[in-house]
Amino acid sequence: MAMIAYKCPRYRVTVVDINPRRIAEWNSDHLPIYEPGLEEIVKAARGRNLFFSTEVEKGIKESEIIFVSVNTPTKTFGAGAGMAADLQYWDKTARQIRKYSNSNKIIVEKSTLPVKTAEAMKRILTSEDNGIRFDVLSNPEFLAEGTAIRDLENPDRVLIGSSQTPSGLKARDVLVEIYANWVSRERIIISNIWSSELSKLVANAFLAQRISSINAISALCEKAEADITEVAYAVGMDRRIGNKFLNASVGFGGSCFKKDILNLVYLCRHYDLKEVADYWEAVVRINDYQKERFMLNMLNVMFNTLANKRICLFGFAFKADTGDTRESPANFVAKRLVEEKARVVITDPKALKNAAEDLEGVGGEISYVEDPYEASAGCSAIAVMTEWEIYAGLDFERIYRSMAKPAFIFDGRNILDHEKLYGIGFNVFPIGKPGLTHF
DSSP states (O other), X not given: OHHHHHHOTTSOEEEEOSOHHHXXXXXXXXXXXXXXXXXXXXXXXXXXXXEEESOHHHHHXXXXXXXXXXXXXXXXXXXXXXXXXXXXHHHHHHHHHXXXXXXXXXXXXXXXXXXXXXXXXXXXXXXXXXXXXXXEEEOOOOOOTTSHHHHHHSOSOEEEEEOSXXXXXXXXXXXXXXXXXXXXGGGEEEEEHHHHHHHHHHHHHHHHHHHXXXXXXXXXXXXXXXXXXXXXXXHHTSTTTOSTTOOOOSOXXXXXXXXXXXXXXXXXXXXXXXXXXXXXXXXXXXXXXXXXXXXXXXXXHTTTOOTTOEEEEEOOSSSTTOOOXXXXXXXXXXXXXXXXXXXXXXXXXXXXXXXXXXXXXXXXXXXXXXXXXXXXXXXSEEEXXXXXXXXXXXXXXXXXXXXXXXXXXXXXXXXXXXXXXXXXXXXXXXXXXXXXXXX
16 A cells, blocks of 8 residues: 555555554554565655554545455364464455445455455445445455565566456456556456456465475485585576575465465365365475474484573574564474473564564573574574574674584574584584584
């Protein structure tokens, strides 16, 4: 919404939320999320044609187009628990729109939703014959955290799905015109509404599948003394495959991949496609396996005990350039370290607040230190969990001198100079490569 307001000054864009604290943060100098470039975009448009408000009823009544961007987490209860999307917030929003609308509206699905959700929304909106027409469009978001502003300014594609009725096609054209203010027409894709809804789930599933595939091969590389970076480079040079999402790591995280794959699995089981469901569920299992494998490797090489040893996690965000910690591999590893009675120290330039919230109530000794030099002092091991650029540029000779010996580094992102670290004195264990040890 900030980008639309920034690129289209003649449109008035109002973002509403029932959480007054969150709205206050959007109206302040300290935005509630970190995203490179976002602050500049918001400040340029805020107060001009971009507004943040808790007046949901007023926002619905005054708007001609409503983007529904509510949370759709995985269900934790009832039928489909652990896989299906939890649509309670979406359902509530649809009913609010119906209740407060007094003119025709175009409703745009931005949340990641199961296929055929638009049909259910249409039924809710039209369940009362009040003479108001609602046209529902699907416009899934393909941006990535950390590069969201760049992805919005120069997207690979903008996908807009609509019903094939005259009013549906007219509503679609209205949304096309908004994006055409800065996106070239050939990158604006139109489809039927079901294809649009499903494309978002499938795109995330394919990306996650690539990560799980290369991570599965990383385990083989370590046993066969191959180098996962060399294997990934050779495979990625094939134009049919490409080099994106072939970086081996401790595992993928974030709010989308696991949730969307499990949603896809649930959908396949609903249609009795057992083999298809099993295939995609294996992508999630490989990701879980990779995180557990990373943790067990730490335990095994550190003489089969982590009790009372200080272990420093470099990074807690699920990826660099964001403070988002949802489904972060570091969350899993930190909890497993606590189970092994380790004393965990977490450092991250943007995610310490979220890390503390995620681990609230977890027993054991956990501390949060922003300075990586201070955090690693006295530790027996460092585990690189997030590919923050600052970690590759640290003075590791200084860090080595401050650590307990023997000192270990487990590079869960393969971003460090392993030979140099070994020369300093570290025992180094990358992902998908043989370890470098002094014993």
